[in-house]
Amino acid sequence: MARLRIEQLENALSKRIAPIYVVSGDEPLLIQEACDLIRQQAHQAGYDERELYHTDAGFTWETLLQSANSMSLFSEKKIIEVRVINGKLGDAGAKAIIEYCSRPSDDNLLLLVFPKLDKKTQNSKWHKALDSVADILQVWPVAAHQLPRWIEQRLKQAGLTAEPQAIEILCAKVEGNLLAAVQEVEKLKLIADSNHLDAQTMSNAVMDSARYDVFNLTNKALSGDSRAAVANLHGLKAEGTEAPIVLWALTREIRTLATIKEALQLGQSFDQVAQRNGVWDNRKTLVKQALHRLDLKILHQLIRKCLLADKSIKGIANEDTWNLLLEITINLAGTQALSPKSNRLALQSGN
Structure with missing residues (x-):
């Protein structure tokens, strides 16, 4: 129905509530604020109930269709929010989305939240089905x-x-x-x-900031100073910093490194790729150091480990979150510290 920029969202919502919203991107703050605004406006329009799903191991896409077809116990209208963790729907997800788009309900608002979607995904049948009925918001990083x-x-x-x-x-x-x-x-x-x-x-x-902050943590890890990075991580934990904030900072850096590494292997210029991915001039040396140490296989393994840490935070995986964060930090700094067990779990979390 409409392709929106983030600055257009509030005005679009004031005019009408679309049956489906698709929000995608790699900037967590802007993603969260966009979703908050959609939910706020929907609530004012009478969507008083919210059902939230994550596409983890316990989720099936049949749940979406069942939720859409079931009557709400508490209100006439409800929000069905599905957070697609890795951006992949699979055959079952694609089929469910296409079926849902064929007859969206007036009593439901479907909010789909994705990481950044590439061109191939945007050209898929299920995304084109969404394009015909949904307001689609792609959130870009602030350059x-x-x-x-x-x-x-x-x-x-x-x-x-x-x-x-x-x-x-x-x-x-x-x-x-x-x-x-x-x-x-x-x-x-x-x-x-x-x-x-x-x-x-x-x-x-x-x-006048806290001595141990997440920016120092990632900078120390990128520079290859594993001892300082570990000390910083322990300091964050001791000061009561929440694990999701630490995981967010590490995941952001690792995904940026992987994106740049892939582009460099395609022959693209480091400076252009760095600028495109929001790497400031004063951090280019750090990023280059990390890219020199870490190959793409390790970076992808670390992304899977971050997904496992996210599951542990949510109680889905029975793992110690801070131990996982420690392993991620040490490995990002260039030390091979992933145990066979955590390697196996990371591989499973990526499936």
Whole structure:
């Protein structure tokens, strides 16, 4: 029905609620905010119940069709949200989506959340079926040159303004990490003495951060300093940092490395690929060091290990999450620390 940019979503929702929404991309913060906005507007339109599914080992696509055909116990309308973990539907998923699109219900809103979808996937029969009835939102990362403006808008939403040099300091601090940027803005709301921030105020604020943060963790791992990376990870755990935040940071770096590695093997320029994937100039050396150490097979294995860690966080896999995060961190730093058991589990989680 419509292809939307993220800045168009709110206006589109104010005009009508589509029967199906497809949200895809690799920027967790923007994905979450888009889904929150869809759910909020749907709730105002009478969709008072929500059923959430993850396409993990316990999910079957027949569940979607059964949910669509069952009456809600608590409201006339409901949201059916399906988070497709690896972006793959399989034959059963493709068939279910095509069948659902052939007769979408007025009483249901289907929200499908995917990681970034490639061109081949977008040309599949099931995606074309969605294209005919769904509003499709592909979320793109905020490029390096767009980040100052993005942060300026976030500060404005928080009732703050900042001089250009202050915004540059914050950009350098967060290095393209939008979640970190939002967290810093929230902190500034609490500690700023004035609604207008100068460079000195910003510098003092962003330097007053926790000793062990997820950005230091990934930087140490990328540089190959496994001892410092492990110490940083232990510090994060001791300070009460939630495991999903650590996993998100590690997964983001590993997926970026894999994407760049694949592009380099196709003969593409490192600088162009790095820019396309939001790698700032001051981090290119770190990324190059990691790419030199890690081959594509290891990176794919680490992605599967991240999926296993995600399952352990959700209680689906009976594994110690922090031990998994430790193995991922050590391996990202270039030390082969994956045990035979964890290798086997990682391979199973990727199936």
